[in-house]
Amino acid sequence: MRALIVYAHPEPTSFSAAMLRVAREALEGAGHEVEVSDLYAEGFDPTAGRHDFLDVADPDRFHYQSEQAHAAATGTFAPDIVREQERVARADLLLFVFPLWWGGVPAILKGWFDRVLAYGFAYEDGMRYETGFFRGRRGLLGVVTGGTRHRFSSGGSYGAIEQVLWPTQHCMIEYLGLTTFEPFVAYAAPRVDDAQRAAYLDQWRERVLDAAADELSDPDDRTVPLGGMLR
Amino acid sequence: MRALIVYAHPEPTSFSAAMLRVAREALEGAGHEVEVSDLYAEGFDPTAGRHDFLDVADPDRFHYQSEQAHAAATGTFAPDIVREQERVARADLLLFVFPLWWGGVPAILKGWFDRVLAYGFAYEDGMRYETGFFRGRRGLLGVVTGGTRHRFSSGGSYGAIEQVLWPTQHCMIEYLGLTTFEPFVAYAAPRVDDAQRAAYLDQWRERVLDAAADELSDPDDRTVPLGGMLR
Numbered sequence: 001m002r003a004l005i006v007y008a009h010p011e012p013t014s015f016s017a018a019m020l021r022v023a024r025e026a027l028e029g030a031g032h033e034v035e036v037s038d039l040y041a042e043g044f045d046p047t048a049g050r051h052d053f054l055d056v057a058d059p060d061r062f063h064y065q066s067e068q069a070h071a072a073a074t075g076t077f078a079p080d081i082v083r084e085q086e087r088v089a090r091a092d093l094l095l096f097v098f099p100l101w102w103g104g105v106p107a108i109l110k111g112w113f114d115r116v117l118a119y120g121f122a123y124e125d126g127m128r129y130e131t132g133f134f135r136g137r138r139g140l141l142g143v144v145t146g147g148t149r150h151r152f153s154s155g156g157s158y159g160a161i162e163q164v165l166w167p168t169q170h171c172m173i174e175y176l177g178l179t180t181f182e183p184f185v186a187y188a189a190p191r192v193d194d195a196q197r198a199a200y201l202d203q204w205r206e207r208v209l210d211a212a213a214d215e216l217s218d219p220d221d222r223t224v225p226l227g228g229m230l231r
Numbered sequence: 232m233r234a235l236i237v238y239a240h241p242e243p244t245s246f247s248a249a250m251l252r253v254a255r256e257a258l259e260g261a262g263h264e265v266e267v268s269d270l271y272a273e274g275f276d277p278t279a280g281r282h283d284f285l286d287v288a289d290p291d292r293f294h295y296q297s298e299q300a301h302a303a304a305t306g307t308f309a310p311d312i313v314r315e316q317e318r319v320a321r322a323d324l325l326l327f328v329f330p331l332w333w334g335g336v337p338a339i340l341k342g343w344f345d346r347v348l349a350y351g352f353a354y355e356d357g358m359r360y361e362t363g364f365f366r367g368r369r370g371l372l373g374v375v376t377g378g379t380r381h382r383f384s385s386g387g388s389y390g391a392i393e394q395v396l397w398p399t400q401h402c403m404i405e406y407l408g409l410t411t412f413e414p415f416v417a418y419a420a421p422r423v424d425d426a427q428r429a430a431y432l433d434q435w436r437e438r439v440l441d442a443a444a445d446e447l448s449d450p451d452d453r454t455v456p457l458g459g460m461l462r
């Protein structure tokens with residue numbers, strides 16, 4: 001199993017960083033290969049634009065998806081996007097480790113979705129969800145919140161965690177066709193005590209190993225290669 | 232009424248750009264003042280980091296909210312953040328005009344939330360929702376989607392639009408304490424015909440004017456100035 005961990009936190013002593021380390025060590029310890037896209041450390045640029053492309057489909061009007069389709073068809077994505085797409089293409093398991101900011105992923109990770117998971121590479125018309133390009137691969141979110149579990153319950157002020165994570169879990173990782181798992185959430189990580197933080201890391205290690213170890217329901221299911229790899 | 236339109240699209244001929252123009256003309260025509268944060272045109276940097284601050288609270292460990300609190304208390308936000316915070320502080324009405332990418336705001340707009348609406352400026356512990364700093368001000372989302380209305384219904388593949396926009400509407404603009412309105416959504420704007428696009432713009436104009444014209448339920452409700460302006 002080859003795993004890609006897409007990681008979005010600027011501080012190496014953060015709890016998100018601890019989750020990254022635990023995931024990497026657990027997977028490597030179980031004999032899996034691990035790559036990390038450390039978006040902050042690598043200075044990933046989150047802003048979608050003309051600089052995503054080495055060529056131009058329409059110089060008069062910038063329509064992002066059309067330029068993405070052109071780049072996928074002609075192999076003209078910018079180098080930083082190609083690097084990330086190659087990492088994605090190699091991975092059987094995608095982990096996303098991030099702190100929840102304003103109810104969603106940090107901008108640097110949102111930009112990774114906007115730019116890397118391009119039309120023609122990661123999806124096309126009619127190739128989404130159960131027909132998604134990533135069918136047969138797996139995806140798991142590892143989320144760190146400042147707010148307590150109660151605030152992310154259905155009676156809590158932010159709403160149920162399923163509702164808050166819906167665009168990330170459903171509109172992003174499920175959309176790709178990934179086999180997904182319940183998101184792991186370390187609630188109030190900066191506020192709980194050391195014993196609870198250690199317990200979170202133990203639970204996270206188990207969740208990561210489970211995601212890597214589960215048998216694919218049907219290996220033949222993985223028949224649709226990633227779009228960009230076809231060309 | 233002073234309005235700030237935070238606008239996130241790279242292409243001047245896009246439907247999002249048309250919505251920006253309509254909103255600006257409608258508001259100015261009704262005698263309101265309008266400022267625009269044109270995030271793409273102004274090259275807004277969406278990545279949160281040490282560069283957000285002119286001073287350092289803790290050189291050993293970068294804890295974002297703590298650095299934000301320190302910058303709010305000492306007036307040491309970086310100039311691009313100060314510029315945006317001053318725009319926010321002047322505004323009675325905040326409009327957000329953006330295309331829906333991966334079920335959420337483009338990274339450049341997510342970064343505007345992450346960086347500009349800082350702890351100590353836009354919220355503090357216990358100062359959220361009904362006690363939020365922006366109480367008495369108003370917020371409205373203007374959203375452009377590629378997907379059809381059906382896809383954003385409760386039986387549709389993306390889920391109900393209320394569910395998709397929950398983190399943006401509830402965890403972002405309602406969190407601030409703004410008086411909010413039902414988001415305006417121009418569904419499938421690139422696919423519908425010109426008549427439907429014109430109808431969308433008419434409806435949008437009306438929604439913007441309504442948001443600006445409604446009487447405040449209680450003008451005295453606006454007693455909590457924005458945090459950063461106090462210092």
